[in-house]
Amino acid sequence: MPCSDSTHTGSMDESEITLLAFASARENLGFSTRSLAVNRAETPLDILRRIAPDANIENLRVALDCEFSDWHTPVGHARELAFIPPVSGG
Amino acid sequence: MIIAIHFTTDPIVIPRSSLPNREIGAVVEFHGIVRELESAAPIDGLNYEAYEPMARKVLEKHLLDLHAIHGCDAVHFIHRLGWVPVGEASLYLRVMSSHRAEALRFLADAIDRLKLDVPIWKISTT
Numbered sequence: 001m002p003c004s005d006s007t008h009t010g011s012m013d014e015s016e017i018t019l020l021a022f023a024s025a026r027e028n029l030g031f032s033t034r035s036l037a038v039n040r041a042e043t044p045l046d047i048l049r050r051i052a053p054d055a056n057i058e059n060l061r062v063a064l065d066c067e068f069s070d071w072h073t074p075v076g077h078a079r080e081l082a083f084i085p086p087v088s089g090g
Numbered sequence: 091m092i093i094a095i096h097f098t099t100d101p102i103v104i105p106r107s108s109l110p111n112r113e114i115g116a117v118v119e120f121h122g123i124v125r126e127l128e129s130a131a132p133i134d135g136l137n138y139e140a141y142e143p144m145a146r147k148v149l150e151k152h153l154l155d156l157h158a159i160h161g162c163d164a165v166h167f168i169h170r171l172g173w174v175p176v177g178e179a180s181l182y183l184r185v186m187s188s189h190r191a192e193a194l195r196f197l198a199d200a201i202d203r204l205k206l207d208v209p210i211w212k213i214s215t216t
Contacts, residue, residue, distance in 0.1 A: 003143040003144060003147070020141065022139060022141055022209065022211060023139060023211035023213060024211075061207075063141075063144055063209075066141075066143050066144035066147050067144075067147075068148075068207070082141055082144065082209075084141070084209050085211070087205065087206070087207060087208055087209055087210055087211060088205070088210070088211050088212045089138065089140070089145075089169060089181070089204055089205065089208055089209075089210025089211065089212065090122050090169075090180070090181050090201060090204050090205050090210075090212075
């Protein structure tokens with residue numbers, strides 16, 4: 001169940017996932033949001049290596065549909081993959 | 091426990107304080123203010139951004155965990171997003187409880203957890 005309503009206008013193709021990149025991840029990856037066709041067996045690392053082969057993932061976490069996940073778990077039916085750099089709220 | 095989580099791009103307005111029950115003996119407030127130095131460099135302010143739906147989810151889970159540890163009756167959380175000038179608040183937190191000890195501990199732990207993994211970021215523009 002995607003968690004960001006704003007990123008889902010209209011029907012999404014089953015093979016598509018929305019990628020979100022925040023703060024320093026946005027700077028490094030060069031996008032804040034984009035849609036990508038994926039194979040549901042792909043992992044976040046597979047996907048990242050496809051779009052940014054040289055990206056440094058140190059200190060970078062991932063979330064699938066607003067739940068922290070890890071680089072090696074297949075995205076499965078998730079509709080949203082977020083790249084989460086170290087946080088600094090407050 | 092009553093949990094209120096708000097994000098705003100406006101200056102934070104302190105919410106009216108209504109006691110959830112007559113057993114409340116402690117109301118603890120915290121204002122996180124933007125300071126004029128960031129990593130020893132002078133700034134005019136900070137930009138904040140959040141992955142809001144996930145921030146709400148992660149924060150609520152933390153607050154529920156802290157309720158299980160400390161008790162407490164109500165927590166009100168406001169985080170300002172976008173540009174926050176020096177001297178203004180980016181964060182407001184209020185905890186209500188019967189006694190001060192758990193309210194103070196809840197508040198301190200909540201801020202620690204906020205800075206652990208709640209997807210909110212400050213971006214200084216120096």
